Amino acid sequence: MRRRTFIISGVSLLAGIMVPFGNIFAYRKDEENESIWLELLDYARWSPSPHNVQPWKIKIISPVEAHLYYDPSRVPIVVDNTSAFTIVGMAMFIECMRITALAKGYVIDAIHDKEPRLNPEGKELRFFAKLHLRQTDKKKDLDPQLIKERRTSRLQYDGKKVSPVIINKLSAIAAEYGHTFTCTADNNLVHDIVNLNNETELKRADEKPTMNEMSRWIRTTDKEAEEKKDGLWYRCLDVSGKMLHNFIYHHQRFRSGWKRMLTKKMLDKSMHGTANMAWITGPFRNRNDWVQAGAMLQRMWLTMTANNIYMHPLGTVVTTSYAKEELLKRISYNESKGELWFLIRIGHSNEPQKSYRLDVKDILIA
Numbered sequence: 001m002r003r004r005t006f007i008i009s010g011v012s013l014l015a016g017i018m019v020p021f022g023n024i025f026a027y028r029k030d031e032e033n034e035s036i037w038l039e040l041l042d043y044a045r046w047s048p049s050p051h052n053v054q055p056w057k058i059k060i061i062s063p064v065e066a067h068l069y070y071d072p073s074r075v076p077i078v079v080d081n082t083s084a085f086t087i088v089g090m091a092m093f094i095e096c097m098r099i100t101a102l103a104k105g106y107v108i109d110a111i112h113d114k115e116p117r118l119n120p121e122g123k124e125l126r127f128f129a130k131l132h133l134r135q136t137d138k139k140k141d142l143d144p145q146l147i148k149e150r151r152t153s154r155l156q157y158d159g160k161k162v163s164p165v166i167i168n169k170l171s172a173i174a175a176e177y178g179h180t181f182t183c184t185a186d187n188n189l190v191h192d193i194v195n196l197n198n199e200t201e202l203k204r205a206d207e208k209p210t211m212n213e214m215s216r217w218i219r220t221t222d223k224e225a226e227e228k229k230d231g232l233w234y235r236c237l238d239v240s241g242k243m244l245h246n247f248i249y250h251h252q253r254f255r256s257g258w259k260r261m262l263t264k265k266m267l268d269k270s271m272h273g274t275a276n277m278a279w280i281t282g283p284f285r286n287r288n289d290w291v292q293a294g295a296m297l298q299r300m301w302l303t304m305t306a307n308n309i310y311m312h313p314l315g316t317v318v319t320t321s322y323a324k325e326e327l328l329k330r331i332s333y334n335e336s337k338g339e340l341w342f343l344i345r346i347g348h349s350n351e352p353q354k355s356y357r358l359d360v361k362d363i364l365i366a
């Protein structure tokens, strides 16, 4: 036994003599960097995405390079027909990695693929961007912990207005990216937008292609939510699993009559206490705009989290042409000054249910 220990330590000593010191350090650095990618992913996987589809996949190429792909089967192309919002989500994921990397002394350079829109066809993963890690002296600005704390709140809000100090902070972030953040506390306007959103959601749900796509991402039981670790869990939507199941799978019952009225009432009630509506306007025409918008949106959302503010995106109004026209009329906004691409209610609420995420191993490409 003793002899065996001696032989092993003798071999290690010899190896130590034969391997130059520089190589030992290089090896240690590599190991450290490999684990940095994993650590970045462990934060970035908490990034938000439309319907919680989490389309991202990562291949670690080297200690300083990783390739980001997307899964075409996770692109919800009916509700996001240009894939703009899924690209925004991919960019939010990169921004989460950037924020985490900066806290560890690195910046990430991203070189994007030229594909103008995401392609939802086929089974093969599709390339999105090359990511390079580079050391920096820059100081961290946002705490990565916020990435894990951030949530969407679809709960009732408490009726208090968001302070002008916070609104100014959000406006300043938008301005850095050439966008405008506008917030209203006008009671009638807030009420009208809630109503417009809820009516539009009901109308869109009557469309078969929308409903088919939604049914793929709805999680009506705890078991399904926990197993799949993606999609919209009924607890996050703050409705009963049974109600959600019936609404999606027996939708004909909700097309008219008392069930429809009741659903509208439920939707309206779920938004009680909303004191502020806000929207973002700016460049939103092509892939580069969507990538920039995603980075900005992530920073704005984390800034809300840092200030104990929740938000709830009201995407249906923006992605439904007749509803958007109505909104633009209501707020007297002309899009020649920049596209209105994001509408949210914003405020204070109880802590919402944390939604699931895929594990790091599910995101990694071997």
Ligand SMILES: Cc1cc2nc3c(=O)[nH]c(=O)nc-3n(C[C@H](O)[C@H](O)[C@H](O)COP(=O)(O)O)c2cc1C
Pocket (backbone or CB within 6 Å): 046, 047, 048, 049, 050, 051, 052, 085, 086, 088, 089, 092, 150, 151, 152, 153, 154, 231, 232, 236, 312, 313, 314, 315, 316, 354, 355
């Ligand atoms: C670009 C984008 C658009 C979104 N649009 C909507 C929306 O229209 N309605 C909604 O309820 N949630 C929307 N969400 C929120 C996502 O559904 C949510 O982030 C996801 O389910 C994960 O939940 P979490 O934010 O609580 O972690 C959107 C998120 C992103 C990133």
